[in-house]
Amino acid sequence: MREDGRQGDAAEGLSELRAQPAAGPSPRPIGNSRQVSHGLPAAAGIGLRAPHVRHVRSERPGIAWLEVHSENYFADGGPALRALEELRADYPLSLHGVGMSLGSVDPVDKAHLAKLKRLADRVEPVLVSEHLCWSAVGGRHFNDLLPLPYTEEALAHVIAHIGTIQDALGRRLLVENVSTYLNFAASTIPEWEFVAAVAEESGCALLLDINNIYVNAANHGFDADAYLAAIPAEAIAEIHLAGFDASGTLLIDTHGAPVAAAVWALYERAIGRFGPRPTLIEWDIDIPAFDVLQREAATAQSILDRHDGFVR
Numbered sequence: 001m002r003e004d005g006r007q008g009d010a011a012e013g014l015s016e017l018r019a020q021p022a023a024g025p026s027p028r029p030i031g032n033s034r035q036v037s038h039g040l041p042a043a044a045g046i047g048l049r050a051p052h053v054r055h056v057r058s059e060r061p062g063i064a065w066l067e068v069h070s071e072n073y074f075a076d077g078g079p080a081l082r083a084l085e086e087l088r089a090d091y092p093l094s095l096h097g098v099g100m101s102l103g104s105v106d107p108v109d110k111a112h113l114a115k116l117k118r119l120a121d122r123v124e125p126v127l128v129s130e131h132l133c134w135s136a137v138g139g140r141h142f143n144d145l146l147p148l149p150y151t152e153e154a155l156a157h158v159i160a161h162i163g164t165i166q167d168a169l170g171r172r173l174l175v176e177n178v179s180t181y182l183n184f185a186a187s188t189i190p191e192w193e194f195v196a197a198v199a200e201e202s203g204c205a206l207l208l209d210i211n212n213i214y215v216n217a218a219n220h221g222f223d224a225d226a227y228l229a230a231i232p233a234e235a236i237a238e239i240h241l242a243g244f245d246a247s248g249t250l251l252i253d254t255h256g257a258p259v260a261a262a263v264w265a266l267y268e269r270a271i272g273r274f275g276p277r278p279t280l281i282e283w284d285i286d287i288p289a290f291d292v293l294q295r296e297a298a299t300a301q302s303i304l305d306r307h308d309g310f311v312r
């Protein structure tokens with residue numbers, strides 16, 4: 001750890017960006033699932049939410065990288081976008097979308113995609129991610145990341161949509177596994193095989209959400225470690241961690257609590273299996289003080305540091 005509190009890799013990434021603030025990342029190659037997209041430092045980042053923007057702008061805390069929700073910055077200007085452009089000069093940035101609806105039976109929403117491309121061209125994020133779900137149909141949008149049936153038909157459909165999006169963006173997309181609360185009787189493919197096939201057949205990278213794997217394993221009764229074993233390490237470009245609610249009969253992925261001890265343990269096993277990866281702390285409801293997020297990020301960083309000499 002350096003005096004400024006940043007880890008070596010992260011600080012080096014920052015100094016590169018400071019030296020060349022106008023130079024964005026190279027477009028990611030498309031169509032080669034064996035090529036790893038490691039544009040972010042393999043260090044702990046924080047999901048930047050509105051209550052903390054003022055603090056981060058004024059204090060420039062020692063964080064390896066930031067992630068924001070893409071749709072919050074689709075406006076053509078305004079103070080939020082200006083703040084993001086300013087922070088982008090000092091922090092590696094990842095754009096995380098919640099509205100592309102990869103699995104919808106509708107065609108890819110070209111207007112939504114154009115807004116995402118305009119934002120990506122403007123702020124030059126290191127990574128761009130979306131969710132393996134659907135959230136709109138017939139032009140009607142829902143505020144949920146809804147589950148897909150895991151079938152060959154759905155797989156082909158999602159792969160086609162990812163191809164359209166990657167071609168339009170001119171970069172490799174990251175796709176995130178989601179938490180779910182039901183199984184479709186029509187599903188014929190285990191979730192972990194579906195996720196792996198999406199990456200291998202579309203050429204996208206994976207944003208592996210360890211909390212979502214834990215939640216789904218508990219809700220659906222599968223082995224989270226068997227899930228990890230099925231995921232191709234070279235496809236994983238980012239990891240998410242968040243907290244869940246356990247007050248009901250199902251675990252609910254709320255993003256409103258600290259990362260659970262069992263999820264930290266699963267994360268450590270994942271890093272032991274895959275090697276260090278950029279890891280994000282997500283917290284979206286009941287958002288705590290920023291130093292709480294920093295402590296969660298420090299815990300993730302300590303696990304990453306324990307696997308610093310990882311060799312496959």
Ligand SMILES: [Fe+2]
Nearest residue numbers: 176209240282
């Ligand atoms: Fe996530």
